[in-house]
Amino acid sequence: MDFTGNLIVISGPSGTGKGTICKKLLDExxxxxxxxxxxxxxxxxxxxxxxxxxxxxxxxxxxxxxxEELLEWAEVYGNYYGxxxxxxxxxxxxxxxxxxxxxxxxAMNVKKKFPQGVFIYIIPPxxxxxxxxxxxxxxxxxxxxxxxxxxxxxxxxxxxxYNYVVVNDEITVAANKIAAIVEAEKCNVLRNTDLLxxxxxxxxx
Amino acid sequence: MDFTGNLIVISGPSGTGKGTICKKLLDExxxxxxxxxxxxxxxxxxxxxxxxxxxxxxxxxxxxxxxEELLEWAEVYGNYYGxxxxxxxxxxxxxxxxxxxxxxxxAMNVKKKFPQGVFIYIIPPxxxxxxxxxxxxxxxxxxxxxxxxxxxxxxxxxxxxYNYVVVNDEITVAANKIAAIVEAEKCNVLRNTDLLxxxxxxxxx
Numbered sequence: 479m480d481f482t483g484n485l486i487v488i489s490g491p492s493g494t495g496k497g498t499i500c501k502k503l504l505d506e507x508x509x510x511x512x513x514x515x516x517x518x519x520x521x522x523x524x525x526x527x528x529x530x531x532x533x534x535x536x537x538x539x540x541x542x543x544x545x546e547e548l549l550e551w552a553e554v555y556g557n558y559y560g561x562x563x564x565x566x567x568x569x570x571x572x573x574x575x576x577x578x579x580x581x582x583x584x585a586m587n588v589k590k591k592f593p594q595g596v597f598i599y600i601i602p603p604x605x606x607x608x609x610x611x612x613x614x615x616x617x618x619x620x621x622x623x624x625x626x627x628x629x630x631x632x633x634x635x636x637x638x639x640y641n642y643v644v645v646n647d648e649i650t651v652a653a654n655k656i657a658a659i660v661e662a663e664k665c666n667v668l669r670n671t672d673l674l675x676x677x678x679x680x681x682x683x
Numbered sequence: 684m685d686f687t688g689n690l691i692v693i694s695g696p697s698g699t700g701k702g703t704i705c706k707k708l709l710d711e712x713x714x715x716x717x718x719x720x721x722x723x724x725x726x727x728x729x730x731x732x733x734x735x736x737x738x739x740x741x742x743x744x745x746x747x748x749x750x751e752e753l754l755e756w757a758e759v760y761g762n763y764y765g766x767x768x769x770x771x772x773x774x775x776x777x778x779x780x781x782x783x784x785x786x787x788x789x790a791m792n793v794k795k796k797f798p799q800g801v802f803i804y805i806i807p808p809x810x811x812x813x814x815x816x817x818x819x820x821x822x823x824x825x826x827x828x829x830x831x832x833x834x835x836x837x838x839x840x841x842x843x844x845y846n847y848v849v850v851n852d853e854i855t856v857a858a859n860k861i862a863a864i865v866e867a868e869k870c871n872v873l874r875n876t877d878l879l880x881x882x883x884x885x886x887x888x
């Protein structure tokens with residue numbers, strides 16, 4: 479497994495800003511490759527096939543499920559969403575890191591299939607701050623906000639199943655922390671056992 | 684153990700440049716604290732008590748060994764060298780990271796007493812390169828060089844007992860990798876379990 483890229487899975491409760499952090503990270507680190515999801519939902523205005531999503535139909539998606547061509551998948555409001563495995567594997571083999579931004583349930587499904595991935599959990603600095611952000615959107619009723627906060631609280635506890643926890647106090651700081659994790663993981667001893675062996679074989683020539 | 688600093692142990696075979704890397708790292712990251720060793724050897728010209736070493740005598744050093752006041756210690760050519768534990772603990776409690784640069788045998792002794800430390804192993808890019816560096820010093824005979832290369836080769840294999848392996852291809856790059864590891868380790872989930880719990884207790888106030 480040496481000399482290949484790492485699969486970096488970024489997740490967190492909804493409202494913690496993981497999408498914004500990923501965008502910042504990808505903008506500033508051009509060597510990182512974003513994993514594009516496949517979906518059966520219709521493209522929205524401005525969305526491009528192969529950039530925002532791989533748009534496909536139900537028959538093709540179900541064939542991919544059947545053939546185990548997806549790293550993970552889910553059905554949301556009657557539409558399928560999933561991560562094509564072949565593309566991820568291809569990028570990793572080229573030695574590049576892949577960023578996969580995904581909800582907590584999806585992240586745990588990826589962990590089952592790909593435990594050697596690097597699992598990063600983004601959390602809000604406090605529940606008070608998370609409430610402020612959700613209220614700030616102005617799209618949720620009080621009841622909905624209470625429900626979302628309760629769900630986020632349960633989700634935050636799931637952070638223990640990840641390798642890293644990043645507090646989203648400030649977007650740039652959080653993105654830099656993820657960049658540091660990406661760098662550090664290249665040096666993780668578990669990813670360098672072949673290297674340790676090979677250097678010793680090159681004894682003085 | 685949350686909200687405390689990390690003990691960063693930097694080691695590697697002799698000739699890999701760990702001293703130079705540490706100096707670079709400490710020069711550029713002022714929040715890191717260097718762990719100063721205690722020794723019974725005489726100060727050399729230009730060495731200052733409390734900066735290069737804590738200079739002490741044999742009776743005092745043996746008292747420290749006796750009282751278990753040292754994180755690790757060794758006797759080299761009749762002189763004692765060791766790491767005072769109290770100072771390390773004090774800095775860590777203040778939430779600052781401590782850098783301990785030490786030979787591989789010392790690093791493994793630290794690991795026994797302080798397994799929660801972050802253990803980083805610096806290796807040369809190749810044995811050929813290491814030979815070139817040792818020859819470049821012009822202080823070793825061919826026989827001595829061959830012996831040192833053999834020893835380094837055995838030591839490199841010990842890298843598997845560390846958390847991270849950093850190849851010293853270029854000083855600045857290697858120092859930046861260590862800086863990334865230091866940042867990443869602050870986000871290590873094992874060091875943030877209290878945080879995950881506490882945020883949930885702060886449910887919307």
